[in-house]
């Protein structure tokens with residue numbers, strides 16, 4: 370997608386708008402609070418002060434031509450639902466909305482949100498999974514009991530080859546790739562030697578991941 | 587780690603406590619609000635009503651024996667900082683705290699938090715990265731311009747072998763693994779044939795990931 374409209378510049382909306390701008394998207398950011406608009410103006414293509422539940426405003430800002438809409442205002446449930454409905458109505462193909470509660474999220478899904486995000490709940494989930502693998506900053510869930518995790522290579526791995534380490538047999542985990550500084554070594558060969566500072570991306574059952582980090586974290 | 591103490595049962599704290607309990611951890615959950623405690627009691631090992639800034643309370647609940655402490659109360663900055671400091675003081679080796687603002691987070695880091703979490707900001711970040719790969723529900727950042735993403739196999743991939751698809755050369759992306767129902771095929775062979783419903787885990791530059799999904803999303 371090229372164009373993204375973000376309604377609401379709280380922490381979630383601001384982070385979304387800024388990151389998307391950094392990735393090269395054309396971002397239109399709307400907030401009812403002039404100071405939020407001013408703060409965003411330096412980072413996004415177009416920052417406008419106004420009410421995200423105002424259809425005329427959205428059309429005048431060409432939100433109908435956006436590829437993606439993000440309703441990042443979550444406290445006012447009615448406004449959040451209205452903005453979501455409006456964006457779908459004026460033809461935005463993919464609308465993401467932030468929800469504060471399950472009920473709020475269900476409501477958003479029913480009126481057309483293509484994806485609902487629960488930042489606090491998702492963060493708790495991720496933290497729970499990453500706690501068993503304490504230096505993990507990222508985790509992808511594959512199933513309720515397994516996933517992909519990125520973590521720092523244990524100290525005593527350094528200097529050893531993948532053949533020596535035989536991760537698959539010793540730990541029932543697969544090493545998918547090594548990140549070494551800026552370099553990414555996908556599907557490393559058995560001759561690859563681990564270096565200080567390497568980050569390993571492993572896949573496997575949570576239990577095995579936990580065993581791995583507890584003995585090597 | 588085996589034992590985790592969670593102070594504050596908002597959405598982030600509740601999700602952390604519940605998910606950790608589900609993963610087999612012994613969770614002690616503390617909240618000043620009796621109703622939150624009652625709601626958590628069915629899911630965690632020990633739920634106690636009380637103030638997370640009360641050292642005697644923490645010691646009486648054996649929080650000093652926890653492997654990890656989570657300060658999931660973020661609105662009251664002073665209490666959040668106090669709880670964090672206390673947990674470190676009584677000997678909890680790894681303390682994670684949630685922050686509402688950068689300043690709050692910096693404060694927490696300075697007084698000893700081992701990790702600070704910004705749920706809203708992180709969610710905005712993830713959304714930004716996943717928007718360019720619209721069906722992605724998970725993403726691991728490897729660098730500011732590349733990462734690992736899990737996404738549904740494009741329709742026209744179905745029935746083709748990895749050799750036919752030659753993803754590496756056509757898309758400058760590496761296929762790390764295929765998730766097929768409950769099965770995980772790590773480092774798939776070139777003879778592997780894509781099936782309907784397969785989820786692909788790819789790694790590469792954001793730009794290439796975006797090209798891939800825009801032409802195949």
Ligand SMILES: Nc1ncnc2c1ncn2[C@@H]1O[C@H](COP(=O)(O)OP(=O)(O)OP(=O)(O)O)[C@@H](O)[C@H]1O
Pocket residue numbers: 376377378379380381382399400401402405419420421422441442443444445448706
């Ligand atoms: N009707 C509206 N139209 C446009 N912007 C709005 C509207 N109502 C509120 N906002 C703006 O939305 C932003 C986010 O509001 P919200 O109350 O959802 O905060 P929040 O949920 O705490 O956000 P976050 O958690 O992402 O920091 C605020 O900057 C606010 O000014």
Ligand SMILES: Nc1ncnc2c1ncn2[C@@H]1O[C@H](COP(=O)(O)OP(=O)(O)OP(=O)(O)O)[C@@H](O)[C@H]1O
Pocket residue numbers: 489593594595596597598599616617618619622636637638639658659660661662665
């Ligand atoms: N001093 C305290 N000791 C223990 N629990 C507390 C204390 N102060 C607040 N709490 C509890 O912490 C929980 C989370 O509070 P907070 O105000 O941080 O909510 P929040 O930041 O909106 O949470 P979330 O965003 O995770 O839903 C509440 O359930 C509240 O009762």
